[in-house]
Amino acid sequence: MRDLRIVFMGTPDFAVTILEHLVTNNYTIAGVITAVDKPAGRGRKLNQSAVKKYALSQNLPVLQPKNLKSEEFQADLKDLNANLQIVVAFRMLPKSVWAMPKYGTFNLHASLLPEYRGAAPINWAIMNGESKTGVTTFFIDDKIDTGEIILQNETSIREDETVGELHDKLMHLGANLVKETVDLIAKGDVKTTKQPELEEKSAYKLYPHNCKIDWSKSLNDIYNHIRGLNPYPAAWTTINNNEEEITAKIYSVSKEFLSHDYNNGKIITTKSTLKIAVKDGFLIINEIKLSGKKLMDSRSLLNGYQFSNEAIAL
Missing domain, CATH: 3.10.25.10 (Formyl transferase, C-terminal domain)
Structure with missing residues (x-):
């Protein structure tokens, strides 16, 4: 078994559930990368991301880079001495970041890739009337949501299901899939699949x-x-x-x-x-x-x- 030191990257509540699942199952979290604090509300008080709040409650080291390409951030990231990075609902990483750890960087995406690549996969699956969706883990490469697939888990979408309900279902499904993926990497037993060349359905950002x-x-x-x-x-x-x-x-x-x-x-x-x-x-x-x-x-x-x-x- 490989001794894994994990850096976790994420921002919203969806990512918190996955990080919490890793912590609860006693994986070594070397550090957490999340968004910078942003002013919110009438008083414009600085608001911490959901992931930062959870990480601080667990005494985990937190980095909040404005620029992922900055030498200072990348030096700090290297100092965490991680050999695996996990990305959940974060932003696109430069190659100098995702290629840094020995065992790679994998992402959890809330769709059955290659369908619904992009920023809002849960919304678009329902908006397009799909009857099923799921979660996918894949190794990050230099494009968006195109890397080789590690694992997938499928679930049905009820005819009356809202995006809020499906979000929560996929969040818990995703937590289990991330754990399975980490376990495979720890055993050195990962077999990846190249994403098929389909005319995929897009999950572009909501405006x-x-x-x-x-x-x-x-x-x-x-x-x-x-x-x-x-x-x-x-x-x-x-x-x-x-x-x-x-x-x-x-x-x-x-x-x-x-x-x-x-x-x-x-x-x-x-x-x-x-x-x-x-x-x-x-x-x-x-x-x-x-x-x-x-x-x-x-x-x-x-x-x-x-x-x-x-x-x-x-």
């Missing part, structure tokens, strides 16, 4: 323009788009109500397939229900957040807010 709801699409497509962005960053639309345009973020929804003569985006309300017409039925809104208001269930919103007969989602 406001690709989170906006297109009301001309089918009910299923809109439903998938919304659950693939619930709870973060949330699908949104502009609503024209009494000639006032407001922005609304839409969270929990249901489907009603029904023929009708309404225009796409037409808003229909009763005292307790809110639904929006699309070409093959209605999208029933269960939770919504209008700009300037808090997130509410539709019944609570309709108690104090009125949509006109001409209200429409654009």
